[in-house]
Amino acid sequence: MRSKHQGAAAVWMGDLNRGTGSTIMQNLFQGKIGGDSVFGVEDMVQTSENTYYTGGSAIDHILAESGHFTRVDGYVTGQGVTNQKLAGADHFPILAEVKYTR
Numbered sequence: 001m002r003s004k005h006q007g008a009a010a011v012w013m014g015d016l017n018r019g020t021g022s023t024i025m026q027n028l029f030q031g032k033i034g035g036d037s038v039f040g041v042e043d044m045v046q047t048s049e050n051t052y053y054t055g056g057s058a059i060d061h062i063l064a065e066s067g068h069f070t071r072v073d074g075y076v077t078g079q080g081v082t083n084q085k086l087a088g089a090d091h092f093p094i095l096a097e098v099k100y101t102r
Contacts, residue, residue: 009068009102012041012061015091019057028063040066044096045074053090055082062096072097 001008018024020043027033031040041063051060062074073096080092 010065012063015060017059042066044071045094047076049076051092053085068102069098070101
């Protein structure tokens with residue numbers, strides 16, 4: 001995508017199935033994917049609440065390329081009850097308000 005959209009900043013949202021303390025997430029924060037060096041990211045939600053219906057740590061994230069966004073706010077929306085799917089979904093919604101600073 002960088003070759004098509006040079007100068008654009010990246011935001012990555014979704015179910016990563018990993019808490020922020022995991023090795024994989026720590027590597028993403030440092031700009032490492034496997035053996036490749038890429039851009040670092042920052043956690044824009046910054047929640048410790050569960051985002052999966054069975055509980056546990058947050059495994060859904062909104063990550064933004066470091067140095068291009070400022071986090072204003074982020075949270076789990078409060079929709080969903082542990083041990084119950086939310087309208088058929090097994091993950092609970094998260095939200096981040098950010099400012100593009102580039």
